[in-house]
Amino acid sequence: xxxxxxxxxxxxxxxxxxxxxxVSFDLFPGEVMGIVGExxxxxxxxxxxxxxxxxxxxxxxxxxxxxxxxxxxxxxxxPERRMLGRTDWAFVHQxxxxxxxxxxxxxxxxxxxxxxxxxxxxxxxxxxxxxxxxRVEIDAGRIDDRPTTFSGGMQQRLQIARNLVTQPRLVFMDxxxxxxxxxxxxxxxxxxxxxxxxxxxxxxxxxxxLAVVRLLAHRLMVMKDGRVVETGLTDQVLDDPQHxxxxxxxxxxxxx
Amino acid sequence: xxxYNFAYLDEQTKRMIRRALLKxxxxxxxxxxxxxxxxxxxxxxxxxxxxxxxxxxxxxxxLKVIDQGADDTTNAVSIRKFFEKTAQVATTxxxxxxxxxxxxxxxxxxxxxxxxxxxxxxxxxEPLRFLEPRETETRRMHALEEYGLMHxxxxxxxxxxxxxxxxxxxxxxxAGRYVMDPSPIPKFDNPKLSDCPAIQLFGAGREQRIYALxxxxxxxxxDFEDHPFEASKAPxxxxxxxSGDSYLDxxxxxDAGGRMFLCxxxxxxxxxxxxxxx
Ligand SMILES: Nc1ncnc2c1ncn2[C@@H]1O[C@H](COP(=O)(O)OP(=O)(O)OP(=O)(O)O)[C@@H](O)[C@H]1O
Ligand SMILES: [Mg+2]
Numbered sequence: 001x002x003x004x005x006x007x008x009x010x011x012x013x014x015x016x017x018x019x020x021x022x023v024s025f026d027l028f029p030g031e032v033m034g035i036v037g038e039x040x041x042x043x044x045x046x047x048x049x050x051x052x053x054x055x056x057x058x059x060x061x062x063x064x065x066x067x068x069x070x071x072x073x074x075x076x077x078x079p080e081r082r083m084l085g086r087t088d089w090a091f092v093h094q095x096x097x098x099x100x101x102x103x104x105x106x107x108x109x110x111x112x113x114x115x116x117x118x119x120x121x122x123x124x125x126x127x128x129x130x131x132x133x134x135r136v137e138i139d140a141g142r143i144d145d146r147p148t149t150f151s152g153g154m155q156q157r158l159q160i161a162r163n164l165v166t167q168p169r170l171v172f173m174d175x176x177x178x179x180x181x182x183x184x185x186x187x188x189x190x191x192x193x194x195x196x197x198x199x200x201x202x203x204x205x206x207x208x209x210l211a212v213v214r215l216l217a218h219r220l221m222v223m224k225d226g227r228v229v230e231t232g233l234t235d236q237v238l239d240d241p242q243h244x245x246x247x248x249x250x251x252x253x254x255x256x
Numbered sequence: 257x258x259x260y261n262f263a264y265l266d267e268q269t270k271r272m273i274r275r276a277l278l279k280x281x282x283x284x285x286x287x288x289x290x291x292x293x294x295x296x297x298x299x300x301x302x303x304x305x306x307x308x309x310x311x312x313x314x315x316x317x318x319l320k321v322i323d324q325g326a327d328d329t330t331n332a333v334s335i336r337k338f339f340e341k342t343a344q345v346a347t348t349x350x351x352x353x354x355x356x357x358x359x360x361x362x363x364x365x366x367x368x369x370x371x372x373x374x375x376x377x378x379x380x381x382e383p384l385r386f387l388e389p390r391e392t393e394t395r396r397m398h399a400l401e402e403y404g405l406m407h408x409x410x411x412x413x414x415x416x417x418x419x420x421x422x423x424x425x426x427x428x429x430x431a432g433r434y435v436m437d438p439s440p441i442p443k444f445d446n447p448k449l450s451d452c453p454a455i456q457l458f459g460a461g462r463e464q465r466i467y468a469l470x471x472x473x474x475x476x477x478x479d480f481e482d483h484p485f486e487a488s489k490a491p492x493x494x495x496x497x498x499s500g501d502s503y504l505d506x507x508x509x510x511d512a513g514g515r516m517f518l519c520x521x522x523x524x525x526x527x528x529x530x531x532x533x534x
Pocket of ligand 2: 043044045
């Protein structure tokens with residue numbers, strides 16, 4: 001099977017400082033990869049390099065495009081990459097306000113990606129927006145309200161709806177449950193798990209919360225100091241960690 | 257006592273503006289930056305339009321200046337006087353007689369010809385500004401032709417008002433490429449932008465941008481399939497000349513709610529009136 005995403009020896013430095021280095025992995029269709037590690041271990045740097053928000057110093061990010069099969073995203077032109085970013089890819093930010101237009105209604109937020117790829121029927125756009133609000137458990141009566149009037153959990157669900165409306169094949173998520181209350185986190189996780197399953201999404205989820213990867217991720221990469229120190233099936237890694245750092249990570253969570 | 261150069265601006269500045277104009281004509285709808293000069297009038301009085309007019313004006317030209325369709329408003333009168341004084345050009349109120357027309361908020365009703373130039377005064381040249389205040393981002397959107405956001409604005413309009421409520425500065429797509437703000441003309445005038453034999457030049461003084469439509473450029477008003485663009489106007493005829501298809505201003509005639517609809521284009525109205533009376 002062709003990997004949906006194939007990452008080869010990726011490296012990103014900030015001056016003399018290493019953001020991430022020597023990262024290689026394959027992601028197969030329908031798979032969810034979790035990336036865990038302590039603060040500063042390079043998770044966000046890696047995700048931004050994969051999603052085209054940062055330019056890595058070296059390496060390849062090969063995506064299996066619909067039209068032309070596997071292509072190195074880093075060698076694409078900017079318009080091509082941005083087109084990918086609003087069609088086959090989605091990016092869920094930790095802070096909903098970074099991923100939403102706060103001065104645009106919920107319906108307009110969800111509809112934007114549709115309009116960006118050429119949808120020109122107001123009724124159809126609105127119907128799809130309403131459908132997606134329903135799927136992320138936002139009352140359809142809120143469709144014309146701005147996200148500023150939404151709770152943090154609702155904003156995050158709206159951001160997810162806005163991203164998934166164009167049926168992307170690959171979703172990048174950076175701490176999707178970070179900054180939310182525990183009960184709100186649980187609901188969002190349930191929702192995400194349902195969506196990933198129902199839509200057959202492939203995803204890369206960055207988090208420092210092992211509970212999130214336990215629920216969402218099939219496979220796990222553990223990062224430390226910009227490097228991947230352990231990788232494997234989620235249950236395997238969490239139940240039988242091999243690397244001393246992973247052992248520490250898992251045990252420190254269990255102690256809490 | 258110093259003498260003014262012809263049409264006030266020095267030749268160096270005019271050459272710089274003409275270069276911007278040529279570039280703007282070569283890339284229809286694209287906003288070309290230019291170094292706007294201080295003019296002896298406040299911003300908001302059409303300093304962008306005045307600089308463009310000054311740069312295209314020749315001694316043989318006949319200038320017409322309109323503000324909201326009228327030749328006799330303060331703004332129109334003072335700009336006309338400005339060029340009478342600094343360029344000694346002939347002026348007129350007749351659309352058909354003018355070679356250069358500077359306008360604020362209207363396109364004349366009388367169809368323009370190939371020997372005419374229409375200069376628009378523009379307050380805000382960037383059509384995407386409303387939803388994306390970052391200039392770096394709007395520039396990239398234009399460069400990459402990412403105009404989904406423009407439809408988000410129209411979507412918000414319909415969601416809030418049940419119809420596209422944008423009545424002025426209604427966004428257009430130029431020659432299938434750049435999205436452009438046609439300046440605050442009523443959307444009734446939008447169809448006149450397209451396939452026009454005259455040269456159309458747009459000047460934004462405070463924002464330092466120039467853009468243009470060469471003759472016979474295709475200009476399309478953005479819309480949705482189920483909410484098509486409509487060049488609407490008040491459903492009345494002009495109380496003076498009886499025209500049923502010119503853009504009308506509503507005039508309150510007394511304090512008992514009496515009102516009247518008159519052509520906003522005063523020259524159009526008067527010439528119809530004269531012809532009718534003759
Ligand atoms: N813009 C930047 N300039 C310089 N150094 C940076 C920059 N962004 C990140 N770094 C450094 O790169 C390393 C990796 O940072 P990164 O943000 O990827 O970590 P992270 O794993 O996402 O951390 P967190 O869990 O806190 O979000 C850190 O040492 C960080 O200080
Ligand atoms: Mg991070």
